Amino acid sequence: MTASSSRWYDRGFAGTYVHAALGPIASPSVDEVRRVVAQTVRAAPDGPAAASVRGGSARRRTSVDPEALARRLVQPAPPLEAEGRGVDAELADRCARDAAPQDDLPFRLGVGPDSVTLAWCHVLGDAGIANGALSGIVAAALGGALPAPLIEPTSAGVTRAALRSVVTSTRELPRANAVPAPPAGSGGRPSSPGVAHLSVDPVALRSLKLRARDLGVRRSSLLIALAEVALRTDGLAPRDDIRTVVVDCRRYLPAGAVVRGNFAAGQALRARWDDPADVDRAIAGALDQARPVLGLLAAAIPRRATPGSAPPGPFPVRPDYSVIGPLRGVNALPWSGAPSFVVAGRPGRPDAFGLTSTEIKGRLQLTVTYDRAGVDPGSVVAVLRTIEASLIGSGTLTRTPGEST
Incomplete structure (x- = not known):
């Protein structure tokens, strides 16, 4: 292995629900959270009476009862089992079962005396809703009359245990030159989401930073732009100009609040x-x-949670963030600078994918999430290799021996 190396892995998940837990936190009561949710639904730009319901390709208008919706979205949750230890695997299993999204709700919130849990039915492109729910409750908890507590994210091991409890199996699709995508909107297309990861070492990352400095722009925007060039070169470029950027919710918290990790x-x-x-x-x-x-x-x-608005299953699962390396928890991440994640995505299509980048301990981490039913896994690896060559230059990096593709 040379001094400059990249690490590859590609793994597939099958399942419907993703579960996250946050604590210990002096959270609001269930009734308080329900009241906040009902108020914000009522104050939505279109109003609760303007919610859209999808039925096939047609759309109809319906009325939403904010209080009833809040009662269904927000449910009581059990307390954390031990202070400082976070949620253990057994509790994560129980939370995932008890707070599973219902057929017509994309997510549910669980509010406990010292924690907030979130379970959501995760379709590619819906990460903003799931992240927004958790971040919003954190902001509501700290923005009220409550004292500013120390927010401690669950450990990496707990996160993996929670994911295992809801992502129940792994399956591989044939690695043919092309995996045919079932007709869009068929309601029965197979789902086998995959994750492919590229880690660029500090030596190579320095050359990328020099290129960013020469262009006079922030590194995050350079990553998105150059990654899109690489994707277009590989024939997988987006067909529109929509990008998704993950915004750190700490800018919305009151002065003096202490936050560890990245809540976005x-x-x-x-x-x-x-x-x-x-x-x-x-x-x-x-x-x-x-x-x-x-x-x-x-x-x-109103658009996401009205009866009938959820697309037919089965659904792909896309993790909102990746735990990279042998870590003991989010707080243990040796961030090179302020914690930040940048995402470029192509949601809502059978061939959808998301591209996440962040920098930890001087290494650039790129993660592509995709649905194996619509995108050939081999082509995703090719995308990463193209991105690698576009960002750093062909021949700079070598794959770490023993890493799978």
Whole structure:
């Protein structure tokens, strides 16, 4: 292995639900959270009476009862089992079962005396709703009359245990040159989501930073722009100009609040994929909008959670973030700078994918999430290799021996 190396892995998940837990936290009561959710639904831009319901390709209007919706969305949750230890695997299993999303609700919140849990039916592209729910409750808890507590995320091991409890099996699709995608909207397309990961070492990352400095733009926008160039070269470029940027919700918390880890909400923005400066401006503009993440969530609840609005299953699962390396917890992440995740995605299609990048301990981490029913796993690895060559230069990196592709 040379001094410059990249690590590859590709694994598939099958399942419907993803579960996350946050604590210990001095959370609001169930009634308080329900009241906040009902108020924000009622104050949504279109109002509760303007919710849309999808029935096949047709759309009809219906009325939403904010209080009834809040009662269904927000459920009591058990307390954490031990202070400082977080939620153990058994509790994660129980939370995942008890707080599973219902057929017509994309997610449910569980509010305990010292924690907030979230279970959601995760379709590619819906990460903003799930992240927004958890982040919004955190902001609501800290923004009220409660003292500012120490927010401690669950450990990496607990996260893996929770994912195991809901992502129940692993399956591989044939690695043919192309995996045919079933007709869109068929309601019965197979689902076998996959994750492919590329880790770029510090030596190679330094050359990327120099390129970013030469262009005079932030590294995050350069990553998105150059990744899109690579994807287009590989024939998998997005067909629109929508990008999703993950915004750190800590900017919405009151002064003095102590937060560890990265709690974020997805926010869509428009930018030219081939113009790093334009992407940079779009990111800066999104970060400068001091809109509470709970408000962003409330605007989407009537459209997402009205009976009939959820697309037919089965659903792909996409993890909102990746635990990278042998870590003991989010707090143990040796961040090179401020914790940040940048996501470029192509949601809502059979061949959807998401591209996540972040920097930890001087290494650039790129993760592609996708549905194996619509995208050939081999092509995803090819995408990562193309991105690698585009970002760093062909021949700079070598695959670490023993790592699978």
